[in-house]
Amino acid sequence: MTAWVMQALQVQKAEADRLRRHYWQLYGTTLAGLMAEHNMDPEGYLHAVHDIRFDALQPDPDLAAQISALPGRRIVYTNGSAPYAEKVLAARGLTGCFHAIYGVEHAGFRPKPERAAFETVFARDGVDPARAAMFEDDPRNLAAPHAMGMRTVHVAPEPHEAPHIEHHTDDLGGFLARLR
Incomplete structure (x- = not known):
C-alpha cells in the first residue's frame, strides 16, 4: 500500500506511510482516504495492493x-x-x-x-x-x-x-x- 501511495501521490516513503496510516485511522481504510482527499480510482488501487503472494497462509x-x-x-x-x-x-x-x-x-x-x-x-x-x-x-x-x-x-x-x-x-x- 505504501508503494502504491508513493507512486500515485508522488511522495517519499515516509510521507506515504504516514498518509496510509492517517487515512486508515480517519476513514477506516487507506482507500477511503485516497478517494476522499485525492479522488483516486478504487479499482486500480484494489487491483495493485491485492496482487500479492499467499504462501504464508496455510490451510486450516x-x-x-x-x-x-x-x-x-x-x-x-x-x-x-x-x-x-x-x-x-x-x-x-x-x-x-x-x-x-x-x-x-x-x-x-x-x-x-x-x-x-x-x-x-x-x-x-x-x-x-x-x-x-x-x-x-x-x-x-x-x-x-x-x-x-x-x-x-x-x-x-x-x-x-x-x-x-x-x-x-x-x-x-x-x-x-x-x-x-
Whole structure:
C-alpha cells in the first residue's frame, strides 16, 4: 500500500506511510482516504495492493469444518475486494464454507466501520442483524453491527475492551467448537 501511495501521490516513503496510516485511522481504510482527499480510482488501487503472494497462509481444515457446521447463512464481508477475499479463503482451505463473499465494492466503496457500508451489504444479502453475529479482527468494525443488534466477536491475539464487543477469542476454531 505504501508503494502504491508513493507512486500515485508522488511522495517519499515516509510521507506515504504516514498518509496510509492517517487515512486508515480517519476513514477506516487507506482507500477511503485516497478517494476522499485525492479522488483516486478504487479499482486500480484494489487491483495493485491485492496482487500479492499467499504462501504464508496455510490451510486450516479444522476451522473449515467448524465454519461449515455453523447453522444459517455464512458470509464474508471485507474492506478488501471480493476477488482478494476469495484468494485468501482458498489459501486457508476455506473455499465453500461461505454462501456469499462481499468486498468493499459491494458497499459502494464505503468502508467498515461506516454504518451505511454494513447496511448496504446486509440489505444486499438479506441479513437480519437481530439473528446474526459479526466476527471481526478490528474492534472499530464491531460498533455499527452491535448498534444494529448483532452479536459481536472480536477475533485477535489481544482482547480489546469496548461496550460493543460481546466476546473475544484468539482461537476462532476453538470458539466455534464451544458454540456448538
